[in-house]
Amino acid sequence: MKLPNGFGSIYKLKGNRRNPYMVVLTKRYVRVMFKIKREKIILGYYPTKKEALAALTNYHENPYDVKAYSITFAELYERWSEDHFKTLNNKSSMRSYTAAFKHSEPLHNMRFKDIKTNHLEGAIEDADVGSSTKSRMKSMFNLMYRYAIKYDIVEKNYAELCNSVKVKKKREKIPFTTEEIKKIWEIVEDVPFADMILIEIYTGFRPIEMAEIKNKNVHLDENYIIGGTKTQAGTDRIVPIHPEIKPLITKRYNSENEFLFNDYNKLAHNVTPLTYDKYRNRFKKVMTYLDMSHTPHETRHTFITCAKNCKINDYILKRVVGHEITDVTEKIYTHRNIEALIKEVNKIIFI
Structure with missing residues (x-):
């Protein structure tokens, strides 16, 4: 089936892939020397052609920011931290979030929209750190999801369902005698x-x-x-x-x-x-x-x-x-x- 001009394209990639169908949109046409070149935006990758076509059709029915849609965990962290760190009054809090991000490395290159609760829990459980840093990781995930919902990057906060963190009960503070x-x-x-x-x-x-x-x-x-x-x-x-x-x-x-x-x-x-x-x-x-x-x-x-x-x-x-x-x-x-x-x-x- 031939798609309408300007609608987008679906390509099947070579090799044994889990999601072989790539959906591409046209961002704009630019002149390079004496030729007109098309600048592309990848909408996503899908397991079947039917699902790829459905995603392309859904995009045209409800257009959204493709860049935001495909943003990775690391890219979102950069955007979120730039805003959030301005609200913090001390460097200690900034360092704790920076450490939490560092220990979330398995998520860094994942598209934020693809991350689910099991990914978040896995990152926390596998992090070789103490319970306080694990708690900070979960707190950071929550804040990042609220930011993502605010800017229509995701619709659901999967961090709220993340219950793998076992926080030790804080010891009672004892004053010096x-x-x-x-x-x-x-x-x-x-x-x-x-x-x-x-x-x-x-x-x-x-x-x-x-x-x-x-x-x-x-x-x-x-x-x-x-x-x-x-x-x-x-x-x-x-x-x-x-x-x-x-x-x-x-x-x-x-x-x-x-x-x-x-x-x-x-x-x-x-x-x-x-x-x-x-x-x-x-x-x-x-x-x-x-x-x-x-x-x-x-x-x-x-x-x-x-x-x-x-x-x-x-x-x-x-x-x-x-x-x-x-x-x-x-x-x-x-x-x-x-x-x-x-x-x-x-x-x-x-x-």
Whole structure:
């Protein structure tokens, strides 16, 4: 059966193929030298001529963006991440999605429209990573499918049916005890980065936020630091310097360095920024030295727990740690000055 002019073409490819029938559309005609050349777009590959004809007919009845229709997982990731990363406030989240994409390699060259739940589950199950990265993979799949549905690339979110990820139950956060904080103070002059743990306990900064504190944002004379990331409420917030840790911060402060906390490169004989991974390793070494089993995030939990035990103002606590304030009056109309924040935080007793 001869197809109408401009309708498209169906070709049977040579060899033993699962989908031997290729459907081709004409994108446009261009002049090359003295000849007219046809630019083609491949609509898809099909197991039978009947299915190929049906796909071609369906395209003309309901035209769609062929490029979007044939986009691969990797190509969609590039489009999605370009938009999504603009909404993120810290590099740690970006790195986690980049790692999730890297471990989804079996999907990279697949046409996104062809990916089903079994493909997603297979990629997660075969990834040689921990449960947190597997969870991030599933989260990324969900976000990519929502993006694809938004732009009419697919109609169904197969990631919602992906139930192969077994997420370990998060361990309950345990604050440092008074005795443990005292032990850290006892070795602060002798064990590298013990001071950093104390500063984190006394400020409530998140681990990643600690690594990104810049010296220009440390106001020693005024007793506060500007820092923080992750959320709108947490970004560039004012965090008072508790009197007990001011000597530690003063010792660390060096206006010639960009960041308050640094790593020393022995080969280059200079300081380099402290990444979260490096911070975590230093934290682990201190915990091993002291025979403790805390996680980096439990320093922040300790600050919040001690603040609540000392009954400091709840709204001030939220401002200091970067939690969202839902009370409209407090959020919009009340302007807490720096002196009020410092006065309230100075009430906290840690040891």
